[in-house]
Amino acid sequence: xxxxxxxxxxxxxxxxxxRGAKVVAAAMxxxxxxxxxxxxxxxxxAIVESALQEDVDAIGVSLxxxxxxxxxxxxxxxxxxxxxxxxxxxxxxxxPQKDIQELRSMGVGEIFTxxxxxxxxxxxxxxxxxDHDR
Numbered sequence: 001x002x003x004x005x006x007x008x009x010x011x012x013x014x015x016x017x018x019r020g021a022k023v024v025a026a027a028m029x030x031x032x033x034x035x036x037x038x039x040x041x042x043x044x045x046a047i048v049e050s051a052l053q054e055d056v057d058a059i060g061v062s063l064x065x066x067x068x069x070x071x072x073x074x075x076x077x078x079x080x081x082x083x084x085x086x087x088x089x090x091x092x093x094x095x096p097q098k099d100i101q102e103l104r105s106m107g108v109g110e111i112f113t114x115x116x117x118x119x120x121x122x123x124x125x126x127x128x129x130x131d132h133d134r
Contacts, residue, residue, distance in 0.1 A: 004032065004033065004034045005032075005033045005034070005057050005058070005125060005126070005129055005134075006033070006034045006035075006036070006054060006055065006056040006057050006058075007028055007033050007034070007035050007036070007056055007057065007058045007059070007060055007125065008035075008036045008037075008038065008047070008050055008051045008054055008056045008058070008059045008060070009021050009024060009025045009028075009035060009036070009037045009038070009060045009061075009062070010037075010038040010042050010047045010050075010059065010060070010061050010062070011038070011039065011040045011041065011042060011061075011062050011063075012041075012042055012043070012044065012047060012061050012062075012063060012067070012071045012075070013041065013043075013063070013065050013067045013070075013071055014041060014065055014067070015040070015041070015062070015063055015064050015065035015067075015093075016040055016041070017064050018039075018040055018062070020062055020064075020092065020093075021037065021060075021062040021092075022037070023118065024060065024062070024092065024118055024121060025037045027118035027119075027121070027122065028118075028121075028122060028125075031122045033122075033125070036050065036054050036056065038050055044071055044074035044075045044077075044078050045078055047059060047061065047075055047078075048075060048078035048079055048082055048084070049082075051079075051084065051087060052082050052084060056087060057087065057088065057125075057129055057134045058087060058088035058089070058090060058109075058125055058128070058129075059075070059079075059087060059088070059089050059090070060090050060091060060092065060121075061075065061089070061090075061091040061092075062091065062092050062093055063091060063092075063093040063095065064093045064094055066094075068091070068093065068095050068099060068103065069099055069102070069103075072089070072091065072103050072106070072108050073106060075089060076089060076106060076107050076108065086132070086134070088109050088125075088128050088132075089107070089108050089109060090108065090109040090110050090111070090112070090124070090125075091103075091108060091110075091111050091112070092111065092112035092113070092116070092121075093111075093113070094113065094114065095111050095113060100113075109124075109128065110124050
């Protein structure tokens with residue numbers, strides 16, 4: 001496993017609620033991760049470009065706006081175009097279970113819904129990194 005896990009945390013689209021993303025980013029930093037937080041209202045293109053420039057292991061997208069079935073596929077498409085198939089895309093927010101299953105089938109990793117502990121998110125990322133020799 002590499003020295004430090006690098007994670008980009010992003011708020012996509014018109015969603016202006018960033019408290020959860022900031023809590024997760026702080027917990028990751030406390031756990032020893034290198035975290036890049038993009039701020040609010042980023043496009044899929046801007047998220048992927050930032051992730052590419054920062055050479056991250058994972059991209060975490062927080063979505064509360066209901067646009068998850070548009071934004072996640074767009075990010076996946078941009079990641080594929082940029083040759084980032086080895087980077088994990090995961091997310092969090094208020095996302096219905098049926099949509100979570102569909103997003104996973106597209107290639108999105110875990111989707112964390114309200115009530116998930118930061119410890120669970122950190123454990124998932126560490127396990128993914130180990131399992132994928134990152």
